[in-house]
Amino acid sequence: MGLEAVLWDMDGTLLDSEKLWDIPLREFTEKLGGTLSHATRQAMVGSNTLTTMTLLFAEVGVEPTDADLRDGGEWIKRRTEEVFRAGLPWRPGAPEALRAVRDSGIPMALVTSTERGLTEVALDTIGRHLFDITVCGDEVDGLNKPLPEPYLRAARSLGVDPTRCVAVEDSPTGVRSAVAAGCTVLVVPCDVPVPEGERRVFRETLEGVDRATLAGLLDR
Secondary structure, three states, X not given: OOOOEEEEOOEOOOEOOHHHHHHHHXXXXXXXXXXXXXXXXXXXXXXXXXXXXXXXXXXXXXOOOHHHHHHHHHHHHHHHHHHHHOXXXXXXXXXXXXHHHHHOOOOEEEEOOOOHHHHHHHHHHHOHHHOOEEEOOOOOOOOOOOOOHHHHHHHHHHOOXXXXXXXXXXXXXXXXXXXXXXXXXXXXXXXXXXXXOOOEEEOOOOOOOOHHHHHHHOOO
């Protein structure tokens, strides 16, 4: 029994894109007449669009209608796409780690809370050919991270046992999702501290990560 698949998060893990999300989130909060606090922004990391918009409206003391949440989410997506298309920076060691694991022949999935449209923009930078499947935030029937369904869906699609998979994550929300699904998690924190816990192995960067590195985590 060895490593059966590697399941990668995207924002903050492969791409240093959480800082780019800051731009539309802060702009939209200012449009509503408020200021996005550091604590609320941190709570958004790794979450889906509905959770993010709910937190944002609560920040400015507005009780949103369903239309407000929908329209706000669409504004954020349009503005974020503009920012993404201007250039997406990698996290240290991420492109080399992806290529090393892909070249080893192990199945790989991208498991992200970002919706399909923006994920496709990001995949122009990452390389969609690197992944056997991708699971996006609008494809899990509302059962988003920190629930286990995104990682369980990826494992089912690949035909692998999630307990024989390593997930690579950066946020508390994503780590909780992967652990709940039964995965071992390589945690590479980016913008938000991640607490210690079961089946979590911490590393400062993805530099030097390959199949052997990840397979070894299952033996700990």
